[in-house]
Amino acid sequence: MKVSVHLHTTLQKVSPTGPVRELEVELAEGATLNDLIALLKLEINDEHTLCVVQGQIAERTQILSDKDIVHFIPAISGGGFPGNAGI
Amino acid sequence: MQVWRVNVRTKMLVRESVPAAWEHLGGRGLLARIMVDEVPGTCEPLGRFNKLIFAPGLLVGHMLSSCDRISVGGKSPLTRGIKEANAGGTTGLHLAYLGIKALIIEDQPEEKQLWLLHLSKDGIQFMPADDIAGLGVYEAAEKLRSRFGDKVAIALIGTAGEQRLAAAGIQNLDKDRVPSRIAARGGLGAVMGSKGLKAIILDTQGTDKPPIVDPAAFRLAQKAFTKSLMEHPQTKVYADYGTAAMTRMANGFGGLPTRNFSSGQFEEADRISGEFLRQVILERGGEGEPTHACMPGCTIRCSNNYADSKGTSLVSPLEYETIGLMGSNLGIGDLDTIARLNRQVNDQGLDSIEIGASLGVAVEAGLMKFGDGERAYDLLMEIRKDTPLGRIIGNGAVTTGKVFGVLRVPAVKGQAMSAYEPRAIKGTGVTYATSPQGADHTSGLTIRAKVNHLDPKGQADLSRGTQINMAGYDTLGACIFAGFGFAAAPETIRDLLNARYGWSVGADILQVLGKESLKLEREFNRLAGFTQADDRLPEYMNHEPLPPFGPVFDVSDEDLDGVFNW
Numbered sequence: 001m002k003v004s005v006h007l008h009t010t011l012q013k014v015s016p017t018g019p020v021r022e023l024e025v026e027l028a029e030g031a032t033l034n035d036l037i038a039l040l041k042l043e044i045n046d047e048h049t050l051c052v053v054q055g056q057i058a059e060r061t062q063i064l065s066d067k068d069i070v071h072f073i074p075a076i077s078g079g080g081f082p083g084n085a086g087i
Numbered sequence: 088m089q090v091w092r093v094n095v096r097t098k099m100l101v102r103e104s105v106p107a108a109w110e111h112l113g114g115r116g117l118l119a120r121i122m123v124d125e126v127p128g129t130c131e132p133l134g135r136f137n138k139l140i141f142a143p144g145l146l147v148g149h150m151l152s153s154c155d156r157i158s159v160g161g162k163s164p165l166t167r168g169i170k171e172a173n174a175g176g177t178t179g180l181h182l183a184y185l186g187i188k189a190l191i192i193e194d195q196p197e198e199k200q201l202w203l204l205h206l207s208k209d210g211i212q213f214m215p216a217d218d219i220a221g222l223g224v225y226e227a228a229e230k231l232r233s234r235f236g237d238k239v240a241i242a243l244i245g246t247a248g249e250q251r252l253a254a255a256g257i258q259n260l261d262k263d264r265v266p267s268r269i270a271a272r273g274g275l276g277a278v279m280g281s282k283g284l285k286a287i288i289l290d291t292q293g294t295d296k297p298p299i300v301d302p303a304a305f306r307l308a309q310k311a312f313t314k315s316l317m318e319h320p321q322t323k324v325y326a327d328y329g330t331a332a333m334t335r336m337a338n339g340f341g342g343l344p345t346r347n348f349s350s351g352q353f354e355e356a357d358r359i360s361g362e363f364l365r366q367v368i369l370e371r372g373g374e375g376e377p378t379h380a381c382m383p384g385c386t387i388r389c390s391n392n393y394a395d396s397k398g399t400s401l402v403s404p405l406e407y408e409t410i411g412l413m414g415s416n417l418g419i420g421d422l423d424t425i426a427r428l429n430r431q432v433n434d435q436g437l438d439s440i441e442i443g444a445s446l447g448v449a450v451e452a453g454l455m456k457f458g459d460g461e462r463a464y465d466l467l468m469e470i471r472k473d474t475p476l477g478r479i480i481g482n483g484a485v486t487t488g489k490v491f492g493v494l495r496v497p498a499v500k501g502q503a504m505s506a507y508e509p510r511a512i513k514g515t516g517v518t519y520a521t522s523p524q525g526a527d528h529t530s531g532l533t534i535r536a537k538v539n540h541l542d543p544k545g546q547a548d549l550s551r552g553t554q555i556n557m558a559g560y561d562t563l564g565a566c567i568f569a570g571f572g573f574a575a576a577p578e579t580i581r582d583l584l585n586a587r588y589g590w591s592v593g594a595d596i597l598q599v600l601g602k603e604s605l606k607l608e609r610e611f612n613r614l615a616g617f618t619q620a621d622d623r624l625p626e627y628m629n630h631e632p633l634p635p636f637g638p639v640f641d642v643s644d645e646d647l648d649g650v651f652n653w
Contacts, residue, residue: 006335006339008332008335008336008339008362009324009332009361009362010320010323012362019362019366021357021362045320048321050535052339052340054636055339055340055341055541055636056539056540057538057539057540071335071336073335073336073339074320074324075321075535076321076324076332076336076535077535077567077570077571
């Protein structure tokens with residue numbers, strides 16, 4: 001199956017032709033977000049990174065589907081602070 | 088510190104000591120207190136009984152990173168409720184140096200003339216503003232700088248404030264003296280125009296730094312706060328990509344306002360993203376800067392300077408909210424076009440969020456087509472020329488919708504939504520619906536929370552927490568983004584306040600201040616005639632699914648009405 005990956009801000013990949021932030025990735029059936037993270041060698045900080053699949057926050061154990069659109073986002077607040085600790 | 092009361096009819100200043108009930112407040116909270124104490128809720132916003140108030144936050148004056156913001160307030164001609172709009176730049180710092188806790192501008196001049204109000208330690212002077220009347224803010228600020236020098240702070244209005252348009256803001260100089268830090272929302276520029284003031288000049292010659300009761304403790308807390316801020320991963324993201332980093336994030340959630348809030352994803356989002364913006368700025372070189380501080384001493388430096396292909400500055404800063412409302416919301420996927428629109432809006436002294444939303448509604452009215460940047464610019468020039476069409480658009484999205492019979496108007500309490508689709512980010516929808524400020528970009532966004540943003544349950548609780556915290560930060564004079572430094576070291580807020588003022592407040596002071604501010608704001612709005620019926624999103628958002636994921640706004644009325652039950 002194929003998923004479409006969007007890498008945000010500091011997670012963009014460096015290439016000789018400039019930063020790469022959108023790529024198509026071929027994965028085995030049943031692959032999870034964790035498998036994708038390992039394949040792309042992404043350094044994900046769980047506390048400060050949002051993984052978004054089809055527009056929704058996803059756990060790293062989520063099994064991906066063909067044509068999923070996945071975003072890896074070093075979280076920024078845009079202003080909201082739900083709590084007062086560690087956000 | 089003192090309260091300075093300036094009467095624009097008599098041209099007199101009265102300096103007063105700070106009333107006991109005002110002492111523990113600053114910024115947004117103090118504005119709310121003064122509005123409830125002194126301004127009739129039912130007054131005409133552009134009439135003589137409204138007041139225009141400038142109040143630096145409680146922590147302003149010490150170049151604490153990202154904590155020198157100025158709050159400006161009054162009754163809004165846009166929402167007809169309470170309004171606080173805050174800005175970076177140097178106005179807050181200068182007011183604190185002058186020892187002014189609140190500058191209250193009262194009454195209305197009898198004559199039609201526009202004035203400059205000059206403040207120094209010796210008092211005030213009114214000077215005719217004939218030579219800058221009718222000028223945009225860039226040229227007006229340049230003339231004022233050559234007259235008063237580079238050391239003054241200036242708060243001024245553009246043509247829009249002179250025209251009394253409900254989308255007019257008040258601009259402040261940034262640390263490089265560019266008049267781009269706008270207290271934008273709610274039409275306070277029109278209130279300033281109604282007071283006959285084109286500009287306020289703050290001269291701090293001969294003044295001292297504001298006193299600190301326990302300097303050693305303050306330094307210690309400052310160090311801990313700065314460390315927390317610098318170590319936070321968000322600081323680097325904001326320094327490199329600015330607020331524009333939000334473009335792709337919002338798009339990923341299907342929450343990027345697109346084509347008058349008719350979709351949550353924009354096919355050209357990458358071309359207006361923070362990542363692309365940084366690439367373009369670095370490639371073009373010249374005057375462009377991807378990283379820029381708006382206030383002296385800010386360590387985050389989320390601002391930028393966007394240059395054209397020759398390296399000449401087009402606009403500084405180019406921010407997410409403008410990119411969302413004047414970019415994707417208008418179907419415009421080109422940063423140069425957005426920057427040109429932004430520059431024109433700035434020069435007139437207009438709120439780019441409100442005007443972007445007005446233009447989105449204008450498209451539905453058949454006045455332009457999505458993606459037509461030239462026509463959008465022409466419509467901005469209609470505002471500048473003060474034509475009837477320009478005055479309609481310049482009075483905001485709701486007015487534009489009413490006049491042209493458009494029902495899809497993304498606004499609450501008369502104020503346009505910022506660049507977060509409330510159907511896709513429902514906690515932010517709750518904030519838009521219930522904030523006493525109207526749909527606002529700084530009142531409590533929730534996109535950062537690790538929750539299912541499409542689930543209506545729990546969104547009211549989420550919004551409550553962010554609204555309280557944001558009202559607290561606005562009372563401190565802290566930038567939204569100082570918040571993630573404070574959130575990781577919350578005790579520093581208590582320690583800074585206790586060291587600065589000799590108080591003994593507790594660790595929950597942020598929430599205490601936030602709750603008091605919100606309570607006062609809601610009290611003013613109650614006196615102005617607001618009810619629960621005003622705490623609702625536009626009807627179409629409750630039943631028209633938002634592409635591509637199809638959510639509607641379905642947080643219950645009961646949840647909305649319970650937001651302020653704490």
